[in-house]
Amino acid sequence: MSAGRGPSRRHDVRDLALADEGVRRIEWADRQMPVLAAIRDRFARERPLRGRRISACLHVTAETANLMRTLYAGGADVVLCASNPLSTQDDVAAALAARYEVPTYAIRGELDDSFYAHIDAAVDHRPQLTLDDGADVIGVLHTHRREQLGDVIAATEQTATGVIRLRAMERDGVLGFPVIAVNEAQTKHLFDNRYGTGQSTLDGVIRATDMLIAGKRVVVAGYGWCGKGVAQRARGMGARVIVCEVDPLRALEAALEGLEVLPMERAAPIGDIFCTATGDRDVIRREHLEQMKDGTLLANSGHSNVEIDLPGLRAISVGAAPAREHVEGFRLADGRRLYLLSDGRLVNLESAEGQPPGVMDMTFANQALSVEYALQHPGSLERRVHGVPAAIDAEIARLKLASMGIEIDRLSELQAQYLDSWDTRR
Numbered sequence: 316m317s318a319g320r321g322p323s324r325r326h327d328v329r330d331l332a333l334a335d336e337g338v339r340r341i342e343w344a345d346r347q348m349p350v351l352a353a354i355r356d357r358f359a360r361e362r363p364l365r366g367r368r369i370s371a372c373l374h375v376t377a378e379t380a381n382l383m384r385t386l387y388a389g390g391a392d393v394v395l396c397a398s399n400p401l402s403t404q405d406d407v408a409a410a411l412a413a414r415y416e417v418p419t420y421a422i423r424g425e426l427d428d429s430f431y432a433h434i435d436a437a438v439d440h441r442p443q444l445t446l447d448d449g450a451d452v453i454g455v456l457h458t459h460r461r462e463q464l465g466d467v468i469a470a471t472e473q474t475a476t477g478v479i480r481l482r483a484m485e486r487d488g489v490l491g492f493p494v495i496a497v498n499e500a501q502t503k504h505l506f507d508n509r510y511g512t513g514q515s516t517l518d519g520v521i522r523a524t525d526m527l528i529a530g531k532r533v534v535v536a537g538y539g540w541c542g543k544g545v546a547q548r549a550r551g552m553g554a555r556v557i558v559c560e561v562d563p564l565r566a567l568e569a570a571l572e573g574l575e576v577l578p579m580e581r582a583a584p585i586g587d588i589f590c591t592a593t594g595d596r597d598v599i600r601r602e603h604l605e606q607m608k609d610g611t612l613l614a615n616s617g618h619s620n621v622e623i624d625l626p627g628l629r630a631i632s633v634g635a636a637p638a639r640e641h642v643e644g645f646r647l648a649d650g651r652r653l654y655l656l657s658d659g660r661l662v663n664l665e666s667a668e669g670q671p672p673g674v675m676d677m678t679f680a681n682q683a684l685s686v687e688y689a690l691q692h693p694g695s696l697e698r699r700v701h702g703v704p705a706a707i708d709a710e711i712a713r714l715k716l717a718s719m720g721i722e723i724d725r726l727s728e729l730q731a732q733y734l735d736s737w738d739t740r741r
């Protein structure tokens with residue numbers, strides 16, 4: 316499918332006149348997404364999703380647009396709504412609706428009423444497959460639209476936090492259909508969370524503040540895949556990195572990487588830039604905020620806007636005012652100022668452009684191939700959370716390496732037998 320077709324009949328976007336700019340942005344991203352492009356070419360020939368109704372609730376960005384084009388090329392009847400009101404690229408939403416025949420419901424900065432109405436519009440599509448980034452559509456189907464549960468063959472979930480919720484639903488026996496946890500593919504979290512979030516989080520902090528990273532004490536809360544990426548990139552730029560963790564293994568890993576590991580209460584008074592990446596709530600609390608230095612930056616790249624205690628920040632402040640776009644200064648009674656980036660929401664999505672297309676290529680290849688896999692195995696997937704099959708992971712890594720012109724060695728028959736045997740004298 317190429318740009319230039321008629322507009323979709325159904326949509327709610329800011330302004331269809333932005334479509335030309337959106338097409339340019341989508342095509343630029345596409346040049347960095349060769350794995351998805353290869354899958355799209357195959358889908359266009361084989362049409363494995365023909366006639367299937369798909370509702371996607373993802374960040375409405377140029378990379379997502381290329382996933383939508385891929386599902387459409389595979390024959391799917393696909394609609395898209397936003398998983399986060401602040402990450403929507405209005406020009407991309409316009410292009411999807413006006414040029415790529417994908418009904419799109421997303422307006423950057425939309426308030427809750429519109430945001431949830433748009434999720435409802437995606438559910439009105441009566442999906443047979445859903446794609447989520449935070450389990451929003453799955454949540455609606457399991458609460459207000461239970462009568463539609465039987466229509467759904469399978470779902471995919473892209474992010475760590477969504478998978479945690481879905482595993483809780485599986486444990487409680489309430490999951491109504493099988494879900495493939497795209498986040499758990501190695502070609503997703505090892506690359507998107509680590510290299511993508513690592514780079515784009517610092518990009519967000521820098522774009523928002525224009526601050527020199529070198530020499531600063533950067534406190535990273537959570538040393539999971541995202542936290543490792545942020546910590547490594549910050550160190551590479553000359554920051555002195557402190558890690559806060561609750562998991563002893565991950566804390567040990569950070570310590571053996573040569574990073575300083577401290578509890579938040581000890582990091583709070585010495586850090587210059589704080590970045591949470593845990594998926595947890597109240598990681599930086601009022602008692603930590605009260606100890607922070609004048610000029611401290613507070614950013615979150617984990618889940619939603621709950622990792623930094625925002626009510627606590629407001630409670631200890633005597634005034635607040637915008638300092639720059641995406642930066643709000645909170646004045647404490649003694650005159651110190653703490654600067655909150657992107658309202659405590661995902662700094663890489665709101666102050667920068669989210670993950671670079673080069674890593675979203677692999678994440679969305681997982682989405683596309685997982686949807687195809689679910690349709691190839693009707694009825695045989697149980698109602699639980701499944702990993703992405705290892706063969707899909709390997710195929711994506713193979714395609715990515717090929718696109719980079721990188722060749723690797725192959726096992727000889729003898730080596731394969733040797734590695735497969737317990738009797739190594741044979």
Ligand SMILES: NC(=O)c1ccc[n+]([C@@H]2O[C@H](COP(=O)([O-])OP(=O)(O)OC[C@H]3O[C@@H](n4cnc5c(N)ncnc54)[C@H](O)[C@@H]3O)[C@@H](O)[C@H]2O)c1
Nearest residue numbers: 474475476537539540541560561562593594595616617618
């Ligand atoms: N910004 C983005 O674009 C982006 C991309 C991918 C994932 N995410 C989100 O980032 C979060 C982390 O993802 P991940 O893949 O790194 O997950 P992960 O499970 O690998 O890591 C999370 C880490 O946080 C630690 N943690 C939990 N509570 C903590 C607390 N109170 N204090 C300190 N550490 C704590 C855990 O022990 C774990 O090591 C999730 O919410 C995920 O949805 C964001």
